[in-house]
Amino acid sequence: MMSPNTLVFVLMTLLASTLCLAAEGSMTKLIFVQAGHNVWKASISGKEVLLSGKDKTNRSPEVWTGDLQIRDLKTGQLCNTNTDMIGEVYARKNGKILIAITEVGAGDYFNFFDIDTCKSKYPELHGYSKRPHIKNNVIVSGPVCEQLLNENKAFCSSAEVYVLDVDDRPVFQEKESMDRTVQVLGVGFKGGRMVENPNTKNAKLLPEETEDGWFTSLKKMFSH
Amino acid sequence: MSPTPPLKKEVPIRGPGQAKIIKACERHWNAHQSNCSGFVNAVADQLAVPLPHMKANPMVDHISSWSAPMWWQINTSKQAGAYADEGYFVLACLKSTPNGHVAIVTSGHEPDHGIYPRGYWGTLNSIGEKNGTMNYSFKKSHVHMVSYFRYMHKI
Numbered sequence: 001m002m003s004p005n006t007l008v009f010v011l012m013t014l015l016a017s018t019l020c021l022a023a024e025g026s027m028t029k030l031i032f033v034q035a036g037h038n039v040w041k042a043s044i045s046g047k048e049v050l051l052s053g054k055d056k057t058n059r060s061p062e063v064w065t066g067d068l069q070i071r072d073l074k075t076g077q078l079c080n081t082n083t084d085m086i087g088e089v090y091a092r093k094n095g096k097i098l099i100a101i102t103e104v105g106a107g108d109y110f111n112f113f114d115i116d117t118c119k120s121k122y123p124e125l126h127g128y129s130k131r132p133h134i135k136n137n138v139i140v141s142g143p144v145c146e147q148l149l150n151e152n153k154a155f156c157s158s159a160e161v162y163v164l165d166v167d168d169r170p171v172f173q174e175k176e177s178m179d180r181t182v183q184v185l186g187v188g189f190k191g192g193r194m195v196e197n198p199n200t201k202n203a204k205l206l207p208e209e210t211e212d213g214w215f216t217s218l219k220k221m222f223s224h
Numbered sequence: 225m226s227p228t229p230p231l232k233k234e235v236p237i238r239g240p241g242q243a244k245i246i247k248a249c250e251r252h253w254n255a256h257q258s259n260c261s262g263f264v265n266a267v268a269d270q271l272a273v274p275l276p277h278m279k280a281n282p283m284v285d286h287i288s289s290w291s292a293p294m295w296w297q298i299n300t301s302k303q304a305g306a307y308a309d310e311g312y313f314v315l316a317c318l319k320s321t322p323n324g325h326v327a328i329v330t331s332g333h334e335p336d337h338g339i340y341p342r343g344y345w346g347t348l349n350s351i352g353e354k355n356g357t358m359n360y361s362f363k364k365s366h367v368h369m370v371s372y373f374r375y376m377h378k379i
Contacts, residue, residue, distance in 0.1 A: 065359070084364040105260070105345045105352055105361035106318055106325035126320065128349035144348040146279040146323060149265040155279040157322040192322040 027090040027099065027134050027164060040064070044091045046073050047115055049098065051086060061131060063087045068100055070118055079118035083111055090134050097121055097168035101133045108133065108141070112168065122169055127160055137164040143181045145198045153206060156185055156195045236333055241311020241379035244271065246330050249344040253354050256346045263346035264315065264326045273313050273375045280324035284317040287373045294376045301358060304372035305332020305341030313375040316343065316358055318366060323348060327361045329372065 030042035032051055040051045053065035066084035071077065087103035095115065102109040110125040110133070127141025139162040145154035159180035162170035174190075182188040186203030187195055194206035237243045248270045256263035261280045268275040274294065276286060287295040298304045298314065307329075308314045314329040327345035335341050336357035345361050346352035353360055362370050 063360075066364070082365075085360065102363045103350075104359075104363050105327060105347045105356075106320065106363070106366070107323070107348065109363055128323075130349070142349060144323065145259075146261050146348065147259050148279070149262050149269070149277045151277070155323075 025093045026137050027092050027095075027168065029132055029134070030089045030091060032089075042089070043073075045094045047071065047091075047098075048073055049089060049091070050078075051089070053084075061087065063103055070098060070113070070115060072116070079116075081111070081113050081118045088131060088133050091115065092168065095168060099134065099168070110139065110170070112170070125160075125162065125170055128157075134164075138162070139164070139170060140180065143185050145185070145195065147198075153194055153196045154198050155192060156189075156198050157192045158188075158190050159184065238309045239311045242309060242330065244379050245308070245311070245313060245328070249328055249330060250354070253344055253346070253352070257352045258346055258348060258350060260326050260346040260348065260352065263344070263352065264328060267328060267344075268313065271313060271379050273379075280317070280326045281319050283326055284319050284324055284371070287315065287317070288371065295373045296376055298372040298374055301339050301341055301367075301370070301372060302332065302335065304329045304374070305335055307374045308332055308341060308343075311378045313379055315373050316341075316361065316370055317373065318362055318370050325361065327358065329358070330355070 030044060030049055032040035032042045035041040038052050040054065042049045048071040050069040050071060051064045052067050055063050055065060064086045066086060068081045068083050068086050070079055081100060083100050083102055085102045085104050086100050088101045090099040098113045098115045100111045100113065102111065107126055107128050111120065112122040113119065114121045128144045129139065129141045133139065141160045142157055143159040145156040147154040159177050161173040161176040161180060163173055165171050178188050185195060185198045186200055187205050189205060193208065196204040196206055248267045252263060252266040256266050261278065261283055265275060265277050278286065286292055288297065298307060304314050304316065309332045316327045316329050318325045327343045329341045329343040331342040333342065336359050340357040340359040342355055342357055344354050
């Protein structure tokens, strides 16, 4: 029998393959090799992607503090994405978008750059995912919970599942996001909610007004 | 992100307050390495710093509001590091949707790029960091949105 995780993976793969029929191949994680002092490079479809500032603290997995630059191998033109703390970089063969994932304590940030100009192409996605951040053109973030200290309740954010379309635009998947939220947390919702006993079979959604804590509730009370 | 080893860099301790804060961070980090607000609350509780148990966004609202006069805003990251060196309990905060982020600043010694002080934090759905510089906690383009606060009394 198929596990829920496997089932979700199979469904997402089917969905992704349907949406990406017209695209050439999948988004692929670029593998960087050292090309000089403090410079690492990867190549894809006439472009050279350059990373600098490899982290010196021996952390695992590695991140690059930046810059992240793209050079056109025909014209020699070089542009800078102005991003930092880069954990992974993805591109598609003959694709027009390069995706750089910034990994910092505040979470993961997916940035979509025009591979010719380094300009931001789509709004940045902020999430909490795991490496590899993109699998079969699917981005899965969360769900995540901020457990309140010494309490069995937590403020949880629902899962967000995106599939990259033919233009590599992330398209939010409502049903898959809800399914994953239910599968992981035990309750389904969209956005942020207080949850009692998350990640257990006794998980329960708490009323929305308690999600910000006593202080915000008090402020709301006085503001009316 | 998979587990991150602690940074080996030694930080000179300037006083008993700073030593207490770092000791409390070390003590609670393992249990709260995947929860930034839970980690801050656990450390604050041990140090008897008054901070309601709440998630990151309302925590930032709280310490920046009129109802928390014992929390004072610090203008720059450099000053935040200097206050941490003096033994103040200092927080670095970023409000964000749906989850914000809070980190404890513990030292201004040898800040990365001259501006990023050191600290401890937990990271949702991942592993936070011990004695890391704040550029590993907040991305460069968000640094101008990070606010720093200190509890008014030295620890």
